[in-house]
Amino acid sequence: MRDAVDDLIWDEAPKEAAAVAILDAPELVDGALGITPDVRVFCDDWRDAASVAPELLVEHPDDLGGVDLALARLPKSLAALDHQAAVVQGAPDVTYLGGARIRHMNYSMNEVLAKHFAAVNASLGRSKSRVLRAYGPQGLESDWPKVRQHDDLGFAVAAYGATFGGTKVDPGTRLLLMALAGGGDHARLEAGTVLDWGCGNGSVAMWLAKEGMGVLARDVSWSAVAGTAVAAEVNGLTVDATWGDGLDGYADHSVDAIVTNPPFHQGVAKDSTDTLKMFDEASRVLRPGGQLWCVYNSHLPYRRALSERLGPTRVVAQDRHYTVTVTSSGR
Ligand SMILES: C[S@@+](CC[C@H](N)C(=O)[O-])C[C@H]1O[C@@H](n2cnc3c(N)ncnc32)[C@H](O)[C@@H]1O
Incomplete structure (x- = not known):
């Protein structure tokens, strides 16, 4: 079921995109399919992935590259966020929106996103949640694993x-x-x-x-x-x-x-x-x-x-x- 974080990510998201990546946010898949049929989903947790139609799942997060919109639940670890930001690079105009409960967020997250994107800003808080928005991909290659x-x-x-x-x-x-x-x-x-x-x-x-x-x-x-x-x-x-x-x-x-x-x-x-x-x-x-x-x-x-x-x-x-x-x- 969608929660306050999902709702805020969705409300912040542009409703036009040619290809959408969904990262660790299975509840946003249906909404994304209303924007474009090209929806590519990656969930690190098997239980999240199991709730998504198998044909929408990518085999490897590297397969997300080239989308123009990425909607994510911000992971708790900065390393995981770095990996998320790296794999959605590719298209010249990709926008990344990552949301979480405010108590799970910190300014180091902005810095990690700023390594991969030219501009990073935050939404207003709502229902104890916030979204970080990142624009202007730097095109750095993923150095994972x-x-x-x-x-x-x-x-x-x-x-x-x-x-x-x-x-x-x-x-x-x-x-x-x-x-x-x-x-x-x-x-x-x-x-x-x-x-x-x-x-x-x-x-x-x-x-x-x-x-x-x-x-x-x-x-x-x-x-x-x-x-x-x-x-x-x-x-x-x-x-x-x-x-x-x-x-x-x-x-x-x-x-x-x-x-x-x-x-x-x-x-x-x-x-x-x-x-x-x-x-x-x-x-x-x-x-x-x-x-x-x-x-x-x-x-x-x-x-x-x-x-x-x-x-x-x-x-x-x-x-x-x-x-x-x-x-x-x-x-
Ligand atoms: C404390 S870590 C240990 C990782 C590693 N064995 C080590 O020693 O560094 C626990 C691991 O259990 C995994 N885990 C948590 N819930 C699980 C579940 N329901 N089924 C399988 N693995 C799970 C976590 O993803 C995590 O990698």
């Missing part, structure tokens, strides 16, 4: 703008990799088919593939899955990375282990929903006795949740911030 070699880990990771963590390796993930390498409390990951759930830039998947595991990777973010695929290619490793929600599409008892640094947001209970749902689904996808390796911020009550939902869970590594657990699927 970015790749960074991590010599200490022995592999490279890759990121598009919206990939969680960019090309850094998350500190929780480092603890998880250390535990997997045997630096924790003597837990062992058996060789087999292992799924990196919520793969982000693919750092866990690369580590597993280097160890000779058969590696599956799953993320709801296109930028994560595409970044992981790029990293696998750069490293000469094989990873079957798929874009989707939760564990949808994986067959029952098809995986020997799941390794995850799952999504969470500090202190907001409802934001653990995806993770708790994955814990529930894991018992379906893991073979009986299969392991779930998980790293999380130590204040979160995940050990209890894992024990209740999946099976016996023990802590195998811990530092000042993070806890790594291993759960044996007992259901």
Whole structure:
């Protein structure tokens, strides 16, 4: 359903265009189709993309280039905004309109847009929302994906703008990799088919593939899955990375282990929903006795949740911030 941000983007948009790009704003697709039949949609979140007619979706955000109007939900990260602004370059007269809740906006967003457009200004606020307008494309080529070699880990990771963590390796993930390498409390990951759930830039998947595991990777973010695929290619490793929600599409008892640094947001209970749902689904996808390796911020009550939902869970590594657990699927 359209919200106040969508309504403001739409009200600010010119109602004439030869080709319209819609970025992360599926609710604006119908309106855009009333302007022109040439509507090209990219949504980073698989759930948003799933709500759009498949024939309108582009395969890659680079396919958006050449439109004269781009309507976007402003992403939270500046890197993701940079990627949005880069991929809609091409036509000499493209206008970009990006909207968000004012509390999620900051002046650095104007600066990012100003790198790609000659003029940037803001709409008046309405219903706690605002739109940034950008005109006069500078025609800078996209420099996404970015790749960074991590010599200490022995592999490279890759990121598009919206990939969680960019090309850094998350500190929780480092603890998880250390535990997997045997630096924790003597837990062992058996060789087999292992799924990196919520793969982000693919750092866990690369580590597993280097160890000779058969590696599956799953993320709801296109930028994560595409970044992981790029990293696998750069490293000469094989990873079957798929874009989707939760564990949808994986067959029952098809995986020997799941390794995850799952999504969470500090202190907001409802934001653990995806993770708790994955814990529930894991018992379906893991073979009986299969392991779930998980790293999380130590204040979160995940050990209890894992024990209740999946099976016996023990802590195998811990530092000042993070806890790594291993759960044996007992259901
Ligand atoms: C904390 S990040 C970890 C990323 C990466 N594994 C790392 O260690 O840097 C969690 C990841 O879970 C993904 N995610 C969130 N909800 C999801 C869902 N419902 N299904 C699949 N992946 C999801 C996010 O897009 C994000 O990339």
